Amino acid sequence: MHLLLERPDYQFFLRGADGGSALVNTRRLHTSFIIAPDALREHWPMHTATAMQPADLDDMFALHPELIVLGTGATQVFPPPIVLATCLQRGVGLEVMTNAAAARTYSILAGEGRRIVAAFIFP
Template sequence: MHLLLERPDYPFFLRGADGNAALVNAQRLTRSFIIAPETLQEHWPIVDARLMQPSDLDALLALQPELIVLGTGASQQFPPARVMAHCLQQGIGLEVMTNAAAARTYSILAGEGRRVVAGFLFPAPPEVAAGSTVGGE
């Protein structure tokens, strides 16, 4: 049997994710990010779904999706109801799941040509969570 890696016909494809990292094309990401087939925003400052505000979805909504997939890390964590309502008021679905499940769901929908956007959450690195800066300055 001969196996070939079939690459999609869009620039950014998600190869997988878990609670610690994601692989987009050949790039390993360990901080929260947003992906759509034509867009990759590597620095999304959200680290905990439970603390999200409706405005935290603005970067995803700006991409005009029909559906948002939210990967919340190694475990499923729902954002506050007002965040979910913000999407529904605009007629956009919001599906919340673990990063691994979100990666699979996003990849299937993107491969079908759907207008899907995904946000993946990763916990803040210890130096950021502790409030220190790189180099200890």
């Protein structure tokens, strides 16, 4: 069997994530961050989804996503309803899932050329 390493045609890609870290390109990140195919915002000051407020979405909205994928750690934790309502009011989808599932979803949608933004929360 012949295996080839394919590199995506976008700048920032995820190799995987779990409850404690994520591998972005060749770097291991241990703090919360926001990623899009053409942007990486490290040290996002979020430690739990339950503490999120609408203003915490501003950096994501600045990237003009059609969908935001929120990875909430090792388990799925929903943000307050006002956060979900803010996304709906702006016409932006919000999917909440574990970090591992969010990494897979981001990779698939970014590979399809979708306007995706993913945010990963680490305690």
